[in-house]
Amino acid sequence: MKQNKSETPREQKKPALKKSELQELRQQIDELQREKDELFAKLQRVSADYDNLQKRTSKQIADTIGYEKEKIIKTLLPVLDNFEHSLQNAHQAENVDVLLKGIQIIYDQMLDILKSHNVEQIKALGEPFDPALHEAMMQKTEPEQQENIVLEEFQKGYKLNGRVIRPSKVIVNKLTPKQPARQKAESPDQSTDELGEQ
Numbered sequence: 543m544k545q546n547k548s549e550t551p552r553e554q555k556k557p558a559l560k561k562s563e564l565q566e567l568r569q570q571i572d573e574l575q576r577e578k579d580e581l582f583a584k585l586q587r588v589s590a591d592y593d594n595l596q597k598r599t600s601k602q603i604a605d606t607i608g609y610e611k612e613k614i615i616k617t618l619l620p621v622l623d624n625f626e627h628s629l630q631n632a633h634q635a636e637n638v639d640v641l642l643k644g645i646q647i648i649y650d651q652m653l654d655i656l657k658s659h660n661v662e663q664i665k666a667l668g669e670p671f672d673p674a675l676h677e678a679m680m681q682k683t684e685p686e687q688q689e690n691i692v693l694e695e696f697q698k699g700y701k702l703n704g705r706v707i708r709p710s711k712v713i714v715n716k717l718t719p720k721q722p723a724r725q726k727a728e729s730p731d732q733s734t735d736e737l738g739e740q
Contacts, residue, residue, distance in 0.1 A: 617655045624648045656700070664699035666692045666710035675699060677709040681716035691715045 628644045635641045653663070664675050671678065671690045682693055692712045699710030 614659060617658065621648060621652050621655065624651065660703045661707075662701050664701060664706070664710045666695045666699065666712050668692060671712070671714045675706060675709055676712045676714075678714045679711050680713045682713050683718055684715050685717065687715045689715060689717050 624644075625648055628641070628648065631644075632641055635644075656662075666676055669676075669692050670688075671692055676692060676699065679696055684693060687693065691714070692710075693715050694713040696711040696713070697708075699706065700708050
């Protein structure tokens with residue numbers, strides 16, 4: 543029985559330690575629960591803010607696009623007015639030159655408007671063919687012109703902010719195999735003359 547009495551205090555001490563450990567664990571659990579609740583509340587706020595931002599951004603983009611369209615259309619309206627004015631007065635024109643001059647003025651006005659929106663024409667006629675800027679519609683042989691030179695332009699090309707939005711449609715000079723051979727034949731004569739001069 544003495545052994546039983548001696549075991550009893552030990553058994554009582556163990557639960558006492560366990561109670562203090564349990565209290566610490568409960569405090570940690572409560573603290574973690576509070577942190578979790580705070581983080582969850584923050585996450586909900588951030589999620590709601592993000593949803594609102596997406597909606598607001600979409601609306602701002604749509605508004606900006608609408609504003610830019612309106613701005614472009616407003617700059618084009620004077621050209622339309624001038625065309626209308628020219629058409630109304632075309633029958634009263636004294637001669638064709640007056641009518642052509644009016645059309646040229648409208649054309650120049652349109653080019654100025656395009657330039658104000660960073661649109662520029664691509665230079666093609668007489669330039670070396672560049673597939674990044676030009677679209678070859680045909681090939682033609684003109685021996686007096688250089689190989690791959692643009693001979694004619696069907697349709698003008700345009701760039702917007704330096705990026706091609708429509709390539710120029712062109713006719714390109716393509717020499718036959720005989721013609722380059724004549725050029726090569728001239729080259730040795732020139733080099734012989736150059737050697738003789740030295």
